[in-house]
Amino acid sequence: MNGNFIGLFFDSLEELHQNLHTLLQTGASWAYVCDERPISSVREGFKIHQIELEKGEIIASSEINLREQVVRAKQVVEALEAHWRETSLPLLLFLEMSWAIRTPSGSVYLRDILVYLQQLVGRQPLTIYCLYNRSLLLDEHLLLGLYAHPYLVAQGNQQPNPYCLPALTLRRITPKSQFESWYSRIFPNNESEVSLPKGIASETEGDKNGYAVQNPFSTFNAKTDEGRWKVRCLGELKVYRENGELIDWSSKGGATKKLKAIFAYLLLKGERGATLEELADLLWKDEADTAQTLNRLYHCIRYLRVALSGNETNQKESPFILYQHSHYYLALPYDSWIDLPMFEELCFKGTQELKVNNLEQGLICFESAERLYQGDLFSDIPVKYVENNDNDWCWSRRFWYREMYHKLLYSLASVHRQFGNPNEAIKYADKALAEDPCLEMAHQEKLKALAAVKRIDAIHRQYRVYCEALKKFNMGMPSEAMRSLYLNVSKIN
Numbered sequence: 001m002n003g004n005f006i007g008l009f010f011d012s013l014e015e016l017h018q019n020l021h022t023l024l025q026t027g028a029s030w031a032y033v034c035d036e037r038p039i040s041s042v043r044e045g046f047k048i049h050q051i052e053l054e055k056g057e058i059i060a061s062s063e064i065n066l067r068e069q070v071v072r073a074k075q076v077v078e079a080l081e082a083h084w085r086e087t088s089l090p091l092l093l094f095l096e097m098s099w100a101i102r103t104p105s106g107s108v109y110l111r112d113i114l115v116y117l118q119q120l121v122g123r124q125p126l127t128i129y130c131l132y133n134r135s136l137l138l139d140e141h142l143l144l145g146l147y148a149h150p151y152l153v154a155q156g157n158q159q160p161n162p163y164c165l166p167a168l169t170l171r172r173i174t175p176k177s178q179f180e181s182w183y184s185r186i187f188p189n190n191e192s193e194v195s196l197p198k199g200i201a202s203e204t205e206g207d208k209n210g211y212a213v214q215n216p217f218s219t220f221n222a223k224t225d226e227g228r229w230k231v232r233c234l235g236e237l238k239v240y241r242e243n244g245e246l247i248d249w250s251s252k253g254g255a256t257k258k259l260k261a262i263f264a265y266l267l268l269k270g271e272r273g274a275t276l277e278e279l280a281d282l283l284w285k286d287e288a289d290t291a292q293t294l295n296r297l298y299h300c301i302r303y304l305r306v307a308l309s310g311n312e313t314n315q316k317e318s319p320f321i322l323y324q325h326s327h328y329y330l331a332l333p334y335d336s337w338i339d340l341p342m343f344e345e346l347c348f349k350g351t352q353e354l355k356v357n358n359l360e361q362g363l364i365c366f367e368s369a370e371r372l373y374q375g376d377l378f379s380d381i382p383v384k385y386v387e388n389n390d391n392d393w394c395w396s397r398r399f400w401y402r403e404m405y406h407k408l409l410y411s412l413a414s415v416h417r418q419f420g421n422p423n424e425a426i427k428y429a430d431k432a433l434a435e436d437p438c439l440e441m442a443h444q445e446k447l448k449a450l451a452a453v454k455r456i457d458a459i460h461r462q463y464r465v466y467c468e469a470l471k472k473f474n475m476g477m478p479s480e481a482m483r484s485l486y487l488n489v490s491k492i493n
Contacts, residue, residue, distance in 0.1 A: 235374030
């Protein structure tokens with residue numbers, strides 16, 4: 001007997017609990033895999049909404065390998081099957097999908113997870129409900145979720161999903177395969193849809209050579225019951241608590257910019273930490289009075305602890321700012337999300353996909369990465385704290401991420417051009433050139449996009465803009481590659 005694979009999209013916890021309350025009225029045994037919140041919070045929410053706990057169990061997503069640095073679909077499904085066999089539970093499985101945005105690799109490999117889960121219910125009497133938080137997940141996550149499930153649930157009512165795609169199509173969606181799948185449902189006699197595999201296919205992605213992504217953070221775990229934070233470093237530094245509350249750096253007093261600078265510095269330092277002298281030099285590098293700067297630093301640390309803890313009690317025992325062996329350390333709640341590793345992963349993964357001409361996957365990765373880039377690294381931290389000739393803790397990183405962003409933009413231009421979307425290609429090329437007027441690859445992509453729509457006058461004008469930019473910034477003469485491209489595209493009939 002086969003199971004079922006059902007999608008449940010919700011905007012709030014209240015909506016989620018209402019659906020769960022209805023679905024569990026049957027009295028069937030169940031298991032709930034939580035990821036957004038700790039087990040204790042999920043259990044308390046169930047009790048408040050009178051969801052019976054006797055016939056079910058709540059487990060953490062880490063128990064089925066969804067919190068690994070690299071999330072592998074095969075390992076997740078094997079862990080689920082092993083758990084199901086050991087306990088003879090559940091007949092109903094509820095799986096929070098927030099891991100897809102929390103983990104960089106999870107976001108990239110969400111498609112594989114959905115494929116393997118779809119195949120799992122094809123051979124086991126197991127009904128799986130995937131729970132999608134619409135206010136948290138990226139648009140691509142939600143769309144993939146829509147494609148993956150034969151049925152959807154809303155307000156406790158289950159409906160067939162006309163947009164569901166079978167596993168082989170879902171694994172590598174193209175406009176043609178998507179059309180054939182949907183067309184065959186309208187005209188069944190012309191069915192060309194690929195059938196659902198009976199067993200799990202080999203995980204071809206696992207055979208590919210991986211690429212290393214350096215995680216720039218290795219912070220301590222804070223000894224706190226507070227759920228994981230979300231830390232955004234690209235653009236203004238913003239830290240959100242588990243409940244979505246934005247940490248207010250100024251509400252408790254202290255100098256906001258200095259507190260942010262200390263937080264950012266300790267974040268990048270990770271488990272190496274920073275000495276009193278390093279932090280004092282960060283904020284007051286031109287001050288000669290050491291005693292005075294250290295006294296100021298103590299006050300800043302105190303206010304930082306207040307801001308992070310949200311109260312002024314027992315600040316010396318703050319779980320978030322530790323002091324050991326003459327070093328200060330930042331400790332974050334377990335499994336906190338930071339945007340930088342995800343940005344790197346999406347950029348690198350998108351580049352790998354383009355190397356094998358997988359434009360669809362590359363576009364998903366690049367568009368997700370672009371959304372993460374809200375500006376330069378720690379853009380709201382004053383330059384005087386960033387520029388330090390003796391301790392380059394931020395400047396080089398800022399430059400490196402900016403260069404990644406520029407490459408991301410002209411790569412998006414290239415993908416859209418190859419998809420036959422010249423206007424989108426021109427938009428992204430212009431966006432890159434607004435960042436760096438001399439960026440040759442962006443000029444090349446714009447010339448190619450203009451050639452695609454045969455705008456010869458604009459091609460000549462763009463080449464002149466390029467030459468003038470080189471002259472203005474003393475960047476020399478046009479490269480041979482640029483001259484050759486210009487000559488070729490300007491000869492279009």
